[in-house]
Amino acid sequence: MRKISYMMSVSLDGFLEGPDRDISWHLVDDELHQHMNDTLRPMGAFVDGRVTHELMAGYWPTADADPDASAVTAEFAAIWRDKPKIVYSRTLPAGPAEWNTTIVSEVVPEELSALKEQPGGDLCLGGADLAAAFLRLDLVDEIKVYVHPVLIGRGKRMFPETxxxxxxxxxxxxxxxxxxxxxxYERLAP
Structure with missing residues (x-):
């Protein structure tokens, strides 16, 4: 059975982004980027909230067209473009969308259980608000935290209070x- 894996980069003080969605403090060099490519390539789909998806869609579809793009950047652009994407949004119209994307309006645990039963790679969950909903519904199987050696003081936390x-x-x-x-981390059975 496929797993739902929540992956996120965070500051040492637990923020995934600073004020105004600032992620300039992320320390992504070629080694880390290649690790991400190798981790995400076998995934079955990206499962994101609208904001995360729009941030990704604003850059990755054409990132490899930039002549100055590094090899690992160009490699990830192809991975992102080709990978199926499931985007949860209450504001976008449900159904198929650009870049191999399907928009879904509600998190329905039974639908996710059926998706996990399908063949293919694990599902990569992104976006703090969507992940909070998945965690409340006990749908997250594993959490991958990439802790960056920086304190940013304020911003959006990876995990909401609960x-x-x-x-x-x-x-x-x-x-x-x-x-x-x-x-x-893997979630232990209740």
């Missing part, structure tokens, strides 16, 4: 040369 207790087990950690640390 009264829910979710037990996790560390199954992988890796330090990259730029100081970013991957912590991969």
């Amino acid at each position: 009264d829910t207790h979710t037990a996790l087990r560390l199954v992988e950690n890796h330090a990259f040369g730029n100081g970013v640390v991957l912590l991969r």
Whole structure:
């Protein structure tokens, strides 16, 4: 069965973006970018909220057309374009959209369970608000946190405040040369 994997880069103080959606503090070098490409290439689909999808769609469809694009950037542009994308939005019209995208208006656990039963790679979950909804519904199987060695002080947190207790087990950690640390957790059965 496919897993739903929530992946996010965060500052050491737990923010995924600073004020005004600032992510200029992300330390993405070729080593980390290649790791991301290798991790995301076998995924079955990207599952994102509208804001995350629009940010990605604003850059990645043509990023490899830039003559100054690095090899890892061009590689990810192709991965992103070709990968099926499921976007949850209450403001966009439901149905097929550009870039191999399907817009869905509501998170329906039974539909996600059926999607997990289908063949193919795991599902990569992105976007803090959508991930919060998935976590509330106990739909996240694994969490991959890429901790960047920076304190940004304020912004949007990776996890919202909640009264829910979710037990996790560390199954992988890796330090990259730029100081970013991957912590991969699996959700323990309740």
